[in-house]
Amino acid sequence: MKFSKIHSLKQIADLIQCEFVGDPEFPVLGMNEIHVVESGDIVFVDHPKYYDKALQSAATIILINKHVDCPEGKALLISDDPFRDFNVLTHHFRPFQATNTSISLSATIGEGTFIQPNCFVGNHVTIGKNCVIHSNVSIYDNTVIGDNVIIHAGTVLGADAFYYKKRETGFDQLLSGGRVVIQDNVAIGALCTIDKGVTGDTTIGEGTKIDNQVHVGHDTVIGKKCLIASQTGIAGCVIIEDEVTLWGQVGTTSGITIGAKAVILGQTGVTKSVAGGKSYFGTPIEESREKLKQLANIKKIPELLKKNK
Numbered sequence: 001m002k003f004s005k006i007h008s009l010k011q012i013a014d015l016i017q018c019e020f021v022g023d024p025e026f027p028v029l030g031m032n033e034i035h036v037v038e039s040g041d042i043v044f045v046d047h048p049k050y051y052d053k054a055l056q057s058a059a060t061i062i063l064i065n066k067h068v069d070c071p072e073g074k075a076l077l078i079s080d081d082p083f084r085d086f087n088v089l090t091h092h093f094r095p096f097q098a099t100n101t102s103i104s105l106s107a108t109i110g111e112g113t114f115i116q117p118n119c120f121v122g123n124h125v126t127i128g129k130n131c132v133i134h135s136n137v138s139i140y141d142n143t144v145i146g147d148n149v150i151i152h153a154g155t156v157l158g159a160d161a162f163y164y165k166k167r168e169t170g171f172d173q174l175l176s177g178g179r180v181v182i183q184d185n186v187a188i189g190a191l192c193t194i195d196k197g198v199t200g201d202t203t204i205g206e207g208t209k210i211d212n213q214v215h216v217g218h219d220t221v222i223g224k225k226c227l228i229a230s231q232t233g234i235a236g237c238v239i240i241e242d243e244v245t246l247w248g249q250v251g252t253t254s255g256i257t258i259g260a261k262a263v264i265l266g267q268t269g270v271t272k273s274v275a276g277g278k279s280y281f282g283t284p285i286e287e288s289r290e291k292l293k294q295l296a297n298i299k300k301i302p303e304l305l306k307k308n309k
Contacts, residue, residue, distance in 0.1 A: 001177050001199040002030035003093055009061065009075050015092060016085040022075025028061055031089055033219065035237055036200040044082040083165050087175045094177030097123050097141065110147065140196065146184035154191040161198045161218030161236060174198055176218065189214065241276060
């Protein structure tokens with residue numbers, strides 16, 4: 001998430017009422033999660049295991065819960081609870097805005113686009129030309145939709161990320177201030193759910209086709225010309241490269257990459273990153289030929305046991 005204007009380190013520290021290390025005028029351009037940070041961004045870290053990763057990342061402002069040596073060219077925000085204060089910043093820079101109309105007056109809708117009855121289009125949504133949005137679709141704030149996109153009934157774009165911190169009192173949600181970006185010529189089936197990024201974008205690439213009842217988690221990036229079949233569940237922060245096929249009831253873990261032109265057969269659990277250009281099957285995932293050989297051999301076990309008696 002980039003801010004609408006440059007803020008100083010001191011302004012951000014005052015906003016969350018914390019100490020800072022660095023030039024008070026150090027420029028702050030935005031805030032992001034560790035996997036998408038850029039120079040000028042704030043990143044938060046609240047566990048020693050991840051201190052080095054955050055300090056050595058592209059982020060130049062580190063929101064951290066301990067005094068540490070500040071790397072050259074960076075600044076620190078010292079907080080007793082970085083998770084809480086990252087939420088404070090998200091709430092300040094991307095607050096929830098209610099709207100009293102089905103289609104927000106701040107939404108932009110392109111020529112030739114049809115929006116069927118009972119749809120909701122939120123604040124600052126952009127929809128391109130020649131799209132068809134079928135009934136009962138909900139498009140949350142700041143979503144970007146390209147040209148020639150079809151979205152079928154009951155789909156929800158832009159719900160919150162499933163991202164929680166466990167505390168003694170229960171689970172504390174990390175607020176979502178990101179977006180959903182749907183590129184040109186995408187088709188999305190009925191009853192799909194695509195969550196917005198925590199601070200960045202959940203992206204569906206040009207020409208990708210998604211079947212009914214598919215879930216896409218926060219900050220996931222799906223490439224161009226992918227095919228995703230019904231009841232697939234894609235976790236957060238997944239990268240799916242171009243021309244990948246996911247057949248029905250595939251499930252993935254978070255933070256993995258599926259290489260270009262890979263084919264994932266139905267009911268596979270994608271438990272790790274896999275290279276492109278191959279076919280995969282099973283849980284845990286393996287190349288489909290190897291997995292099918294294993295299954296064939298398992299069927300032979302009763303016969304082998306009889307022979308050995």
